[in-house]
Amino acid sequence: MLAMNKNRILGITAIAIAVTVIVSSCNNKRSTGWEYAPNMYEHIAYDPDQKNDNFKDGKTAQLPPAGTTPVGFVxxxxxxxxxxYEQAGVEVKSTLPQTQANYTEGKMLFEHFCSPCHGKTGKGDGLVVAHGFPPPPSYSTGQSSRGGNMKDLTDGKIYHTITYGVNAMGSYASQLDPKERWQVIMYVHHLQTL
Ligand code: HEC
Known part of the structure; x- marks a missing residue:
């Protein structure tokens, strides 16, 4: 009898504690609750969207000064x-060392990002083309929609195409950094000769 009462008291206490915890954690919807490391939430650095009196326009997010190039930016x-496109085609040349490692990396990137449309050998017969996507011209035998043979596309024209896309082909600027673009181009040049 006494044991049963003890269990009931324990049970009721546990439920009461649980209810208190639930109710008290719900009363302030904007509270993050118990903060383990408050400096993660209330840090001293400015958030990009925060008001900032240190700058004339009062904003934290500033544009880089005109004519400057951020470190590591190409x-x-x-x-x-x-x-x-035409101007880049004449002026922009690859400075990537023509090594086996860059070629292998370019091949891997091409197969991931480009072959679904262009096909593994660049003939314009990738998997999505088999499902109805407009076929890109073959790198070796096709004609560019912007004039000339695909096999004659220069470094700069291909770089421009990867950076901005063209017609049905989107930009790959956010997927491939400049070095990776040059690695892919090294491999495209190989496919132009097939
Ligand atoms: C979603 C399908 C698709 C993917 C993925 C794709 N392309 Fe294309 N690409 C096309 C199509 C379609 C064209 C033809 C566009 C036109 O000229 O109308 C094209 C054209 C080109 C051209 C010729 C541009 C010119 O000047 O005529 C190059 C070079 C090229 N792509 C390179 C690439 C590279 C490199 C990748 C991978 C980073 C890639 N493409 C990924 C669909 C694709």
Whole structure:
């Protein structure tokens, strides 16, 4: 009898504690609750979208000053136009060392990002083309929609295409950094000769 009462008292106490915890954690919806490391939430650095009196316009997120290049950023100052494409085609040249390692990396990146449409050998017969996507012209025997043979596409024209895309092909600028683009281009040049 006494044992049963003890269990009931324990049970009721446990339920009461649970209810208190639940109710008290719900009364303030904006509270993050118990903060283990508050400096993660209330840090001293400014958030990009925070007001900031240190700058004239009162914003934290500032544009880089005109004419500067952020560390590690590679400029490509050719606009997404036919003229930009032609100009890049003449002026922009790969400085990537033509090594086996870069070729192998370029092949791997091409097979991941480009072959679904262009096909593994660049003939324009990738998997999505087999499912009705408009086929890209073959790198070796096709004609570019912007004039000339695909096999004659230069470094700069291919770089411009990867950076901005063209018609049905989207931009790969966010998937491939400049070095990776040059590695892919090294492999595309190989496919142009097939
Ligand atoms: C979603 C399908 C698709 C993917 C993925 C794709 N392309 Fe294309 N690509 C096309 C199509 C379609 C064209 C033809 C566009 C046109 O000229 O109208 C094309 C055209 C090209 C051209 C010719 C541009 C010119 O000047 O005529 C190059 C070079 C090229 N792609 C390279 C690449 C590379 C490199 C990748 C991978 C990073 C890639 N493409 C990924 C569909 C794709």
């Amino acid at each position: 400029r490509f100052d050719y606009p997404n136009t036919k003229e930009g």
